[in-house]
Amino acid sequence: MTEMWNISSNPHIRDKRKSSDLMSLVLIALLPATIFGVINFGIDALKVIVLSVTGSVLTEYVYEKLMHKKVTVDDRSAEVTGLLLALNLPASAPWYLPVLGSVFAILFVKQLFGGLGQNFMNPALAARCFLLISxxxxxxxxxxxxVSGATPLAAMKAGESVNVLNLFLGKTAGTIGETSTLAILIGAVILLVFKVIDLRIPLSCLLSFSVFAILFGGHGFDLHFLAAQLCAGGLMLGTFFMATDYVTSPITKNGQIVYGCIIGILTGVFRFLGSASEGVSYAIILSNLLVPLIEKVTPPTAFGKGGKKHE
Known part of the structure; x- marks a missing residue:
């Protein structure tokens, strides 16, 4: 045989765009939230971003060199992981948090499980949860x-009112990238326009969370409270940029809807029924673990089977 064929199990997904192209679009989409975060929180936010991105890229490069593997930093997935981690950290984080977080994300969640395409949960969110626990x-x-103070979610948990317009624009405390809903939505539009993501996961997540908030949030059908819950915390950032991660989300269409609903419901459980005021990160990584099961119970109809008969 003069040719060697690469044989792999289904499903097979074809896309003319390379991984680096998709990652570049994600980086561009994250720019509005990143720029706003630096403007909002100053030089400290920029330091956290630089340390996190640099730590992620260096960890991937050094590990692959030591393991004599092909160096893949040019696919820019490590940059995306580092930036997402930074956007999920407070600007006041000491230097060792983004460094430790980036090493954990790339080494323990990504590379030790085979590299890009093999990780079982979102590396940036796994690192954030690791840092939250530690x-x-x-x-x-x-x-x-x-001025140090509680986040809007913590304030609402304590029964205080919040300004929804400030939440939408980003004039509030929080992590570097989660405060401005407007900046996040601008980035989301970029992802949608360039077809990096579709609306199945984000819409099912936000709608299921909204229903849960109305039923169990303690305020009934209160649009002010609902808008504040949607804009506060990391719900928007997580929904559009991390829940939609290709590797850790279902590939079946129905599975994506189920997956989004699970994230929305779990977020509501953590926020309204638990002691914590936030829960998006834990909701997403727990849902990541359920993806194999979700795909197993939501298979697409095989071609030529189950369709309507035409007379």
Whole structure:
């Protein structure tokens, strides 16, 4: 035989765009939230971003060199992981948090499971949860306009009212990339226009969360409360940029809807029925673990079977 064929199990997904092209589009889509975060929180936010992205790229490069594997940093997935991790950190985070987080994300969640396409949960969110468990105080130390205070979600949990317009624009405390719903939505539009993602996961997530909030949020059909819950915390950032990760989300259409609904419901459970005020990160990584089961119970109809008969 003069040719060697690469044989792999189905399903097979074809796309003319390379991984680096898709990752570049994600980086571009994250720019509005990134730029706003730096403007909003200053030089400290920029330091966290630089450390996180650099740590992710260096970890991937060094590991692949030491393991004599092909160096894949040019696919830009490590940059995306580092940037997403940074956007999920407070600007006040000490230097070692983005460094430790980036090493954990790339080494333990991505590379040790085979690299790009093999990780079983979103690396950036897994690293954020690792840091939340290990450094809870540092990870929940939020400062806005040089004043330390509770996040809007914590304020609502305590029964206080919040300004929805400030939440939408980003004039509030929070992590570097989660505060401005407007900036996140601009990035989401970029992803949708260039068909990097579709609306199945985001819509099913936001709709299921909204229904859960109305039923169990304690405020009934209160549009002000619902809008505040949607705009506050990491729900928008997680829904559009991390729940839609190709590797850790279902490939079946019905599965994507089920997956999004599970994320929305779990987020509501953590926010309204648990002691924590936030829960998007845990909701997404728990849903990541359910993806094989979701795909197993939501297979597409085989070609030529189950269709309507035409007379």
């Amino acid at each position: 450094f809870a105080g540092k990870m929940t130390d939020f400062t806005y306009d040089a």
